[in-house]
Amino acid sequence: MARRAGIAAMLAGATALAGAVQADTVPSFNLYGLPGLIDMPDANMAPDATLGMTYGRIGTANRGSVSFQIAPRLIGTFRYTGIEDFDHNASVDGVYYDRSFDLRFQILTEGTWRPSVVLGLQDFIGTGIYSGEYLVATKTVAPGWQVTGGLGWGRLGSYNGFDGFGERSAEVLGTGGQPTTDRWFRGDIAPFGGVAWSPNERLTFKVEYSSDAYDIESEQAGFEHNSPINLGMDYRFAGGTQLSLYYAHGSTLGAQLTYAMNPRTLGVPGGVESAPDPVSPRSPAETADLGWTTDLAAAEASTQARLARSLERERLDLEGFDLEPHRATLRLRNTTYSAPAQAIGRAARVMSRVLPGSVEEFVIVPSENGMPTSAVTLRRSDLEALENEAAVEMLARARFDEAPRDTPAMELAEYPRFLWSLAPSFGYATFDPDGPLRIDLGASLRGEVQFTPNIIFSGSINKKIVGNLDEITRESASELPRVRTDYAEYAREADPRIPRLTLAFYGKPASQFYSRLTVGYLEAMYAGASAELLWKPMDSRLAIGAEINYVERRDYDMLFGLQGNETTDPVTGITRSFPHVNGHVSAYYDFGKGYNAQLDVGRYLAGDTGATLTFTREFVNGWRIGAFATVTDVSADDFGEGSFDKGLIFTIPLSVGTGKPSRNDTTLTIRSVQRDGGARLSVDNRLYERIRENHEPDAAASWGRFWR
Template identity: 60%
Template sequence: MTARAEFRRSRARLAVTTAAAALAFGAPTQAQDIPTFNTYGVPGLIDMPSAEMAPDATVGLSYGRIDQSNRGALTFQLTPRLSGTFRYAGIADFDDPNSNADGVYYDRSFDIRFLLFTETGIRPAVAIGLQDFIGTGIYSGEYIVATKTLLPKLKVTAGLGWGRLGSYNPATTLGERADNLLGSGGLPTYDRWFRGDIAPFGGLSYAWNDRLTLKLEYSSDAYDDESARGGFEHDSPVNLGFDYRLDNDLRLSLYYAYGSSLGFQLTYPINPKTLGIPGGVEPGGLPVRRRAEASADDLGWTAALDAYEASTQKRLISSLEKDDLSIDGYRLEPRRATIRLRNSHYGRPSQAIGRAARAMTRIMPDSVEEFTIIPVENGTPMSAITLQRSDLENLENDAAVEMLARTAITDAYGKAPAPDIQVTPKFTWALTSYYEYSSFDPDDPLRVDVGAQIGGTWQITPQLELSGALRKRVIGNIQDIDRVSPSELPRVRTDLPFYAQNGDPKISNLILSYYGRPGPDLYGRVSAGYLEAMYAGISGELLWKPVGSALALGAELNFVRRRDYDQMFGLMSNTTEEPDNDTTREIPDFNGHVSAYYDFGGGYQGQMDVGRYLAGDWGTTLTVGREFANGWRFGAFATFTNVSSDDFGEGSFDKGISLSIPVSVGLGTPSRRVETTVIRPITRDGGARLGVPGRLYNNVRTWHEPEIADSWGRFWR
């Protein structure tokens, strides 16, 4: 074995050992381990932060209200010491030009906080935080805070705040701080951080029991903007309240704040790291069939090899169908059997591999010692997983990690048997429901459409397919969008209202796609047709991804035309016009990117895309994400192009976060379907990419290391 192969094997063993330990010993996060969250959606007292951190990977969803201020937040514990927050707030009766027709001012903000010191017997926990750090809205502020456990149930918090958190009774001043600029923002306001007035804050929290926590707080927030613009009454800096945990871990908080207002909050913390791998109620797989002693030496059957190949293929197809698996290619040799495995059911790749391997032990002639399972996506071989039959027989009742240590995962290029078109589904279709949403419109922060979708796929060859979907809205209000944002760029996304108002029914996509393997470690895709809601054209992609490499490189080139607003078969020119003047702008025909992907280990992944975007701007998109063995994934992205923040408009640059949840979480049974929600604070024309389904990287890495190793605990399931 080469040093490189041994490194890959060691890394895989480490990954599966860690995952197995987490599943075996990692019970769901205990309620007492999760701190209470404040009205800004971060660990804290009432309005003020504390230095507490939630357990690693905790996702906190919260909604709270004090007087006329409503705040919804999503907080993710990125690492044990680092957390990030996205917040969307609305303030009623707020006198500002950026308020909507009902007088509600909406504000989007991001926070980041870092734990400098953990708590010890003598030392308090100390954290530093930036609130609304890439905006200049009303919530921007910074803080340094310490929290110490004085008694088993009593914690004390004290800190210093700047900006919003330094506005009441400041003790001193450090430099000058620029005023808030409501309605703009989007760029890091580093020239304002930790500058201006500094005010102290603090408080106590007492855990009456494992459900009820009492809170007392001295706030350094003067609510200046709300008092001046909305009539908020700040009569006292002292707030008090309580936090009550319900049986499902939902937290209910009630407050009396600032001597004048009542407040409440709902918080729901979940931790994908401790949820385990979905599934478990599905029927068990077949047991391994152990061969009789010395039967492996019998090669008499090879005299009728072709007949055995046909009969065993038929039996294998029938057996795998019971496990919701299929094969589209098969080769039988005296000592080796190779299959092309198609898995449309199991979200964890190792579960599909394990079931296929056990089925092979029951059907293959006894002399066949080596099984090579080649999973395919879109008819394209992804990798070659080679197992020894004797290992399956001897290790069936042992830990899965032992089986992984004896399994080879290599490139499948040139190893797969020829595809058998006879077992390729020619046409499949389904009538399902769908939903679409539009968020953060000041006139209506959340719009939703729900309707019926009929979709189908015609598998022309194993690697060539035609797929499409037709949608009809049943109920919804996305078509009511009438706000057309000003733009200094070609309208590649801000003309969404015209598509929403005219596209019902609509063809959401109609695409002819071809997938292939141009060479070793290479994967390719060509797609043509109505690629997404707004654009039709041709898209080509090439990906370099060795099976055991953490690094992958890709390139994509697209030729596009705008679709008609009714989203049927018609196309428009790539010339866009401003709705209120005669200005016209050209959308470039070509766009594309070169990309680098890297798996840092531990579930952390990074991606960098460099190239030309839909509006013709050039730049880079940086994406970071964290994925767990059960399929949950949390990510964040930011795009920086040669478009200035002024030309980009509100938000300054494109950015957002994403949360992916496997459907099997709700079903309790295996499924490969994953629902992804992208939270983009504002959609503008700068940094906009074409939305092409079937991009290669995620499909390819599913069947490579360490993805297989991460879920290998499901091999015997």
């Protein structure tokens, strides 16, 4: 369960992006949410970074999926299916809900004579209901005509197959979530294939020969499979949305809606902000004039005041300033622009208009919560000469250095500062068997007192307006302390609620090191203290961090009470305690081109120890899509449904829906199921993401916004 403000703007933005992917560049998606024919896969790939979302129905099954083109040759899919009239002990009111993951890799791309060839794993860590593997080839044989043929194993080898290698279990795994490596490419093999014809860019007609006998549905859901021949038609709307209609298995009609978008090609959000003032060029006389230095202290004070006012008009904050005859150092706080280069560029132009003409070197020090993160040095003469040139020319002349601890800081006369906002709030819970998606909508009143740039007291209070999170009623037994599975009690009893109320201290104890100490009500379920130390060199792709937390569980009403670190299982009545102390050592690595990995090793809330691997792909415009998996010393049986913690991450910049520059975003975490193993404290403002934004690799990636 998670809550984020600004969801309404995010949804509005997603709707506005309907035309982000051109219809003729995205292949048809099949009923499994992957490029394919109808039920069968083909060997097409979507454009790099395409995000495809599908919802369809065939026979007794409703299928929803999210697919992401991770790399040009690799695509992954998460699928959620509800099968009606399914005779299984985990069915709810006759509906069996199933989660599954797919991966497929393109071995060969299509050439003049060579077909595209893809190897795929379907439902490779699920319950096994949709488990199958395939090798498939697709070739364009004439304009608008594609022919596909392949071999399938598992479910895709169940109709008119022949003996393959080894035996394959047909058991449905009760908890799911376990890699089924003992089944891959084993058992019967069956051929499949089909033809797709597109008379124009809107219409595609398909016919396929399916190698799926639908044995499980026929046995347990009364499904009729009378024919391997399936027929389909796709219609693409102008915005790229695909509507598909099917007649399948000789017995049933089906339909599907597909929506595709591409975060990589959306551009950087914003665009309605006012244009910055231009660079103010100097005359030779101004460049040589040092008369103003006769009273340097007075000149510095006067210039600092003018600089602060000018930066405020650009929605930037001055945190420190030092003026020398030929050099000026500006400590800059950016609370507005998602691209650090845009903030640096605007600050540089302000400096060119305010500083005395003899000042040739500008040193801009981006600051995060009072911590200087880097020092970007620009020559004023380069700004004057290159303002109308490509931003890359300015990047070639910029220099990035470590920011020393003793960068200039202003007197604190303007502190404390008080900020507040009233915004929509959004809460959700996914994959509760009685209701796979539950949502609360409400309002969130947020406040923040900045005693200094480094010391911040903040909190929020939320009030539900409409929703059904409090209707979660189904309890499940846990072999672990209920550190997360009691979220239903919090949903029912906490309204209004205080999600967070904290006092945070930020610092830079040494060069390349950053620190955070947060105390108070840290998240919805836990209060206590959280301390973090991060080592992140300015020009390095590697960072190392450590975090230690001392926590106590909050009362269910999410106000000010605490209830101690003991939980009682409502099903078994067993009371279990869990430790106050947890924490992790973390390694972060930026592979370049937006690919990032994070490895966290340590102790989790329930006292289990293990590791979490997170892999994300990030884009300059603020979008981020990724996946994570956590494995601890808790066995799959003790963990329960899902076997281990895993899920998907979607970060969407808030400015998508507003068109205005903003550093705020919304992160949605979709877990296959929320259990107690591998559960981590959800503390705000961990250091790595904000610190690295102002370091050379990330700042250079956004440098195209320097002149915006």
